[in-house]
Amino acid sequence: xxxxEIKELVAGTSDSAFAVDGAGxxxxxxxxxEALFGLTAESVIGQPCGRVLQGTDECGEVCSADCTxxxxxxxxxxxxxxxxxxxxxxxRLWCNVSVLxxxxxxxxxxxxxxxxxxxxxxxxxxxxxxxxxxxxxxxxADQATALLASTRAPSQGTELTDxxxxxxxxxxxxxxxxxxAVELHISRTTVNNHVQHIxxxxxxxxxxxxxxxxxxxxxx
Numbered sequence: 001x002x003x004x005e006i007k008e009l010v011a012g013t014s015d016s017a018f019a020v021d022g023a024g025x026x027x028x029x030x031x032x033x034e035a036l037f038g039l040t041a042e043s044v045i046g047q048p049c050g051r052v053l054q055g056t057d058e059c060g061e062v063c064s065a066d067c068t069x070x071x072x073x074x075x076x077x078x079x080x081x082x083x084x085x086x087x088x089x090x091x092r093l094w095c096n097v098s099v100l101x102x103x104x105x106x107x108x109x110x111x112x113x114x115x116x117x118x119x120x121x122x123x124x125x126x127x128x129x130x131x132x133x134x135x136x137x138x139x140x141a142d143q144a145t146a147l148l149a150s151t152r153a154p155s156q157g158t159e160l161t162d163x164x165x166x167x168x169x170x171x172x173x174x175x176x177x178x179x180x181a182v183e184l185h186i187s188r189t190t191v192n193n194h195v196q197h198i199x200x201x202x203x204x205x206x207x208x209x210x211x212x213x214x215x216x217x218x219x220x
Contacts, residue, residue, distance in 0.1 A: 001102050003027065006111055009102075016116040019102070020049045022109020024070050036116065038089025049114075054087040058127075059212045066203045068158050073101055073112040077159070083123055086116070094123035158201050160219060167194045169220050172211045 001009075010017045010028040016036040019028035026049055029041040037044075037052070044052050050063030062068075062084045072079050079099040085092050100113040160168065163184075170180045177195075181188045195207065204210035214220045 002105050003111075006102050006104060006113065010113060013115060018044075018049075018114055018116075020070075020112045020114065021104075022074065022107060022111065024048055024050070024067065026052060027111060033116070036088055036118065037086075053084075055084040056092075057082075057084045057216075059216050060209055061205075062203070064203045066200045068201070068203045069099060069112070071158070071201065073099065073110055075159075076101060076110060079112075083119065088118070093118055093120040095119060158217065158219060160198065160201060160214075164194050164198050164201075165220060167191060168198055168210065168214055171195070171207055172215070172220060 006019050007028040010019050010030050013030055014032060016033040017030050018026055018033050021027045026044045026047055029039075029044050034040055039052065050065075050067060053063050055062035069079055078101070081096055081098040083094055083096050085094050088095075095116045096119045098115040098117075100115070102111045102113055104111050166184065167180060170183065175183070177188050177191045180186075180191045184191070195210075198210050199205065199207075202210045202213045204213055211220075
């Protein structure tokens with residue numbers, strides 16, 4: 001597709017929609033998006049997508065320099081729809097996001113078209129029900145979320161290597177770097193390198209955040 005065609009596709013979508021280029025900047029923004037977010041196309045075109053949306057989910061910040069959605073799009077991996085809380089004209093609201101991948105003629109990196117639908121009431125009811133289940137049963141919050149959620153996390157399509165998954169599982173059990181190194185017969189430096197790759201792939205800042213994101217996305 002040509003960029004003009006991508007813009008026309010976004011403009012012709014009745015739901016809030018926008019396109020993001022391979023560098024993560026907004027390339028198209030339709031009228032419904034202007035109404036939902038309270039921002040004109042002129043003010044957001046060329047701006048980093050994450051700076052505009054300021055997205056978060058139950059595990060923390062979603063929009064970052066290591067956006068998990070952008071990582072998947074660049075590899076042409078389909079992205080499952082997901083829920084996140086975004087900054088809108090009416091404050092922070094839960095929205096469901098669908099992502100389409102579009103190759104633009106002459107560009108080495110694909111564009112991604114995001115379709116955003118507000119689901120604030122539904123999501124808040126879902127979270128309230130989760131908390132109710134956790135308080136009345138022995139289920140952990142992530143287990144209750146898995147039972148109730150109609151969609152998973154943005155990091156659901158993150159591809160971890162077998163060794164990275166192994167390291168992450170050990171981290172989730174409370175293992176230290178030294179203990180993981182001994183158990184897997186690798187150096188501490190190698191363990192730390194795996195951890196850094198895991199953090200980047202999951203868009204996490206700490207080991208605990210990476211564990212929470214992986215559990216929420218069903219990766220471990």
